[in-house]
Amino acid sequence: MVYRVHPSERISHGVDRNRFLRLLSEHVGGDGLLFDPEDLRPYECDGLSAYRELPWIVALPKTIEQVQAVLRLCREHGVPVVARGAGTGLSGGALPVADAVLLSLAGFNGIMAIDRANRTARVQPGVRNLAISEAAARYGLYYAPDPSSQIACTIGGNVAENSGGVHCLKYGLTVHNVLQVRLVTLDGELLTLGGSGYDGPGYDLLALITGSEGLLGVIVEVTVKLLPIPPCTQVLLASFDSVEEAGRAVAAIIGAGLVPAGLEMMDNITIRAVEDFVHAGYPIDAAAIVLCEFDGIGEQVESDLLKAGDVFRTQGATGVRQSTSEAERKRFWAGRKAAFPAAGRISPDYYCMDGTIPRKRLPEVLRRISELSAHYGLVVGNVFHAGDGNLHPLILYDANKSGELERVEELGGKILEACVDAGGTITGEHGVGVEKINQMCVQFGAAELAQFHAVKRAFDPGGLLNPGKAVPTLHRCAEFGAMHVRGGQIAHPELERF
Amino acid sequence: MVYRVHPSERISHGVDRNRFLRLLSEHVGGDGLLFDPEDLRPYECDGLSAYRELPWIVALPKTIEQVQAVLRLCREHGVPVVARGAGTGLSGGALPVADAVLLSLAGFNGIMAIDRANRTARVQPGVRNLAISEAAARYGLYYAPDPSSQIACTIGGNVAENSGGVHCLKYGLTVHNVLQVRLVTLDGELLTLGGSGYDGPGYDLLALITGSEGLLGVIVEVTVKLLPIPPCTQVLLASFDSVEEAGRAVAAIIGAGLVPAGLEMMDNITIRAVEDFVHAGYPIDAAAIVLCEFDGIGEQVESDLLKAGDVFRTQGATGVRQSTSEAERKRFWAGRKAAFPAAGRISPDYYCMDGTIPRKRLPEVLRRISELSAHYGLVVGNVFHAGDGNLHPLILYDANKSGELERVEELGGKILEACVDAGGTITGEHGVGVEKINQMCVQFGAAELAQFHAVKRAFDPGGLLNPGKAVPTLHRCAEFGAMHVRGGQIAHPELERF
Structure with a gap:
């Protein structure tokens, strides 16, 4: 699917590609430039693979001087630039932009x-x-x-x-x-x-x-x-009969003054998918499990585990298990780490969301997600950094069913808006990229967005660096219908062009 | 002493004070505005009391709307604004600026x-x-x-x-x-x-x-x-025969993987001044002492104290004492907290510096400070956040001796430059303000300063907020002689006006 760039975000330049390749080759050298469609293909998307766009040119500089030269040329000719690391990002931050140079930093690996x-x-x-x-x-x-x-x-x-x-x-x-x-x-x-x-x-x-x-x-x-490296690490696995209870237990752990090294939660859909895949030893009948890890010196860890176990039981845990060996601890975590690929086994496609909410509102937001899931007729698995209030709902779908991805995106947008309503944000750790750019209009008002654009201009007056990502134009927001418009007007007349 | 504003930092406006007071009074109300010299006097300096300047007007808003109104008026009339909290800052960040409104936030105390x-x-x-x-x-x-x-x-x-x-x-x-x-x-x-x-x-x-x-x-x-609040807190007091050894011991504590809640160091000049003042129980013959605090659960703290004691002894400590009661722990810290006033008792005036260096370079930088102290004939006491590599040399002097403050400032500048030479920075926690604005020219090159000014313009294109503080103009740096000038020219022609 090609990403729909908003007209206000489009950068047009009339530069001839062969001419620009010649200019670049004076600095980067022949093997550092890719332009054959076949060579460009591996760069057409990042971890948000629903969107694809072939780069204009891929540049693979090896020195800082080469990066400087590429950027100077792009600035001089008004050519946009998208930087890329490993391309594992989940929000399309490294998605190529039409007529832009894709600048890969993969060669800088020392x-x-x-x-x-x-x-x-x-x-x-x-x-x-x-x-x-x-x-x-x-x-x-x-x-x-x-x-x-x-x-x-x-x-x-x-x-x-x-x-x-x-x-x-x-x-x-x-x-x-x-x-x-x-x-x-x-x-x-x-x-x-x-x-x-x-x-x-x-x-x-x-x-x-x-x-x-x-x-x-x-x-x-x-x-x-x-x-x-901490001398001692141990993990608890607590099971619950409802996701709400598990959510409350997470808030109670933090409320008890404990600081786990990790505090993760998983619902039944995810537990079953994972268990079937990596046999982590999870209780497949639990409505939700919480993994709670402590690290430090042995005495501290022991004391924390005792306290956490008590908290879980008080909050209604139907079972609390402590890893009895390093192998079991790793197995518990292997399940968590395999949750995304496990979802990939039970559904042709899945879409991973990333919202953050205040911990104490976990139960109600999880309930809201479940209502939305029912309303849209799409299965949503939940696996997430509960301790941070950072949700990763996984929407399961089939991209080959016509119109299903669009419904998934609509549901995803609603979930993010529910996060904002609960006093949270539309991203915890995956970034905004192209994925959540419309929800930025819900997250921020015109004054904040105007200030973001002013800061952007302080670095990149022409808007050439990764255009159309992360910070929406006010025009995009006006169209999306969610701009906090004051008196019918977009604030800051000097920002009209955005 | 009046602070010497660089011509490139001066903001001139021809606004009549009475007229501006009338405009302000429409929003802030009579008791929220001060203009009599007597009322302005308490605001003429902050904690860097060597510099004084009477504010033009003091505004004491009580609501966010009033702050908005004051700032809008200032922007409209080109009047600079200096915001102020309690005025305890040590770098002159809240020092009034000529013809500027001093905006006190003291009333916002809920x-x-x-x-x-x-x-x-x-x-x-x-x-x-x-x-x-x-x-x-x-x-x-x-x-x-x-x-x-x-x-x-x-x-x-x-x-x-x-x-x-x-x-x-x-x-x-x-x-x-x-x-x-x-x-x-x-x-x-x-x-x-x-x-x-x-x-x-x-x-x-x-x-x-x-x-x-x-x-x-x-x-x-x-x-x-x-x-x-941590359930248990304990402090160690280690004594050393030289400041270099104490410096090495601090680096060794961190190197041993310990994370103290506090890790402070004090030299003999400061120890004697403090002991004479608050009787903290410090060994007055030690060349230096290190205070090392741990907090957490009892078992963790005990284990950390044992390890830290071993490290101190291995590093040549002549004595290691553990606080035996909460009262003694508080007394040990009372000494540290009283170090500045204690210096005030043994010298008519003192000047507190604030530089940061990589921990491992503590011994050599302390040696350099001692050489500089001898060269300038000024006594320097050292009391500082050793664990952070954050130095607070206290230069003792007498402001009534003609020319002495100037020599103190020169010595202070040299100490900060020694910090930068050691891979450190010119401020750890006190800010730049007016105090270290020249040393910013040593710390940063033209490219970084140009980017700072671009960011500033994104918030305050007219330069009305706290002018002449924190970020030097390139003209100031050119004059100070320390700008990293490229090819004889200040980079970024668009910044010529700075």
Whole structure:
């Protein structure tokens, strides 16, 4: 399916492709440029594979100077640019844009330094998330944020999306674990943002860049914080007779002052799909299960497990099991990590949502999702970072049934709007990309969006970096019908062109 | 002393004060405006009392609508605005600017909600830092960041400066503990940035605002994260024969995988001053002491204390004492908290610096400070957040001796430059304000400064918010002689006016 670009987001340039390839080849070199349809095909989508678009040109630079040269040429000729890491993103952030250069950072895959005393790793953006922990393991250190795609996704993409993972409840998102980023602006300037210290002077452009989805610049180096590998880790598996009870138990765990390393929830649809696939040892009759992990020194973990077990039982758990071995602990988690592919086994297609709500509203939002699921006649599985209030409803469908994807998208939109209504947000960790760009009109008012566009112009006045992603134009919102319009007018006349 | 504004930073407006007071009084009301020199005097400086300037007008709004009205009027008439919390800042961020409105948020001092289930507090910006913890105590919760001024400083000022404190090694700076800010822009728009969830869509303007020193907008509401009060807290006091050894011991504690709640260091000059003042029980013959606190459950704390004691002894500590009672623990910390006033007792004046360096370079930087101290003939005491590598050298001097303050400032500048040379930054937690604005030219190159100015223009195109603070103009840097000039030219011709 081709993504429907809003007219206000379209960037037109009359540049001849062969001429531009010649200009690029002066800097990037022959093997660093792809233009044959066959070579472009692998780049036509990211993890949101419902949408596809063939890139105009793929550039694979190998040095910072080459990135600078590509961006300068694009700016000079008004050619849009989409940066891409491993392409595992789930919201279409790396989806190619028509007539745009796709800038792949895959070639930047070197670990430049691991500083044991300061517990940091300086790496190139194309290094895989898990590769950092693997390299740091010899020093007893690891990189904490662990998106489910950590085997494949790159740290540059993690920074661009502000990725989370199972352990971000305790250890924070990417933004809490990144110390410095080197960024090339569209002008070709190389900026060093952040530093080895804890705080720095000047505006916090490091945090601004983190999660900016490739709209402000291209990340060419990342320095991350490393943590000591905890000496002890144990997980509890609690079963419940209803998802509402499980939701209340999650809120009660946090309310009891416990800080689990991971606190995940799964409903019956997902439990059955997973159990059938990886035999994780889950109770297939439970309406919902909660996985609750603690790490630290043995005494702390033991004490936390006892307290958490009591909380679960008080909240009506029908069973509470503790992993009895490291093998069993890994099996419990293997089930969680296989939840998405397991859904793929029971349904031809599935659509993974990503909304965040205040924890205490988990029961009611789960109820609302179940009502919406019934209304649309589409099965929704729930598997998510319950401790963060970060939902991942999986809508099961069949793309070959005409009109079904459209219904899925409508249901998805309604689920996100229910999250916003509950005081939450339309994305927890997957980013907005193209997927949730309309819901941004529900999330934010005109004043906030106008300020976003003003910040964007401070980096990219021509709007060439990843156009049509993450931040909707006010015109898109007016059309979507959800703009908080004041007195019938879009605020900020100077933003009329957006 | 009047602060020397650079000509490129001066905002001139020809507005008549009485006329502007009349315009303001239509919105703020008579008792919310101060203009008599006597009433203005208390606002003439903040914690950096070396610099003073009488405000043009002080406005004390009580509602968000009043803040919006004041900012709209200022924008319309080209009048600069300086926002102020409690005025405890140490870098002159709230220093009045000539012909500018000083906007005091002191009247916004209500705690609006404490949400126990989500562990958050929603407060007005004029609420004192400690008042949040006091109000949350009934639920067993507290707000972690604890600047030394926490009795007096306000949460709005904390956000504006991204304040730290003794416990930020473990619990993070303000930016890690703030979930949402409501901000009024110079246009008078009310923006809601961040949210109750962990991450949100759109650019991370919440982080951008945090630490922006009043240059981007005026904070009118803050929602902070609360933490459970730890059940057990204990502190170790380790003594050393040299500051270098103490510095190495600090790096070794972190290197051993320990995460103290606080890790502070003090040299002999400070130890003696403190001991004479509050009788904290410090060993007055030690060249340096390190205070190392752990919190958590009893077993964890005991285990950490044992490990930390071993590390200190291995690193050459001449003595390691553990607080034997809560009273003794509080006494140990009372000494640390009284270090600044204690310096005030042994010297007519002192100047508190604030630089950050990578921990492993503590010994060499401390040596360099001692060399600089000898060279300038000025006594420097050291008391600081060693665990964060955040130095607070205290330069002792006598402001009545002609030319001494100038020598102090020169020495201070050299100390900050030594921090930057060591891979550090010119501020850890006190902000840049006017104090370190020249050193920003050392810290950043033209490309970074140009990007800062572009971001500033996205919020405040006329440069009316807190002009002359935090981010130097390129002209100032060219004059200061430290701009990283490329090919003899200031980069970015469009920034020539800066």
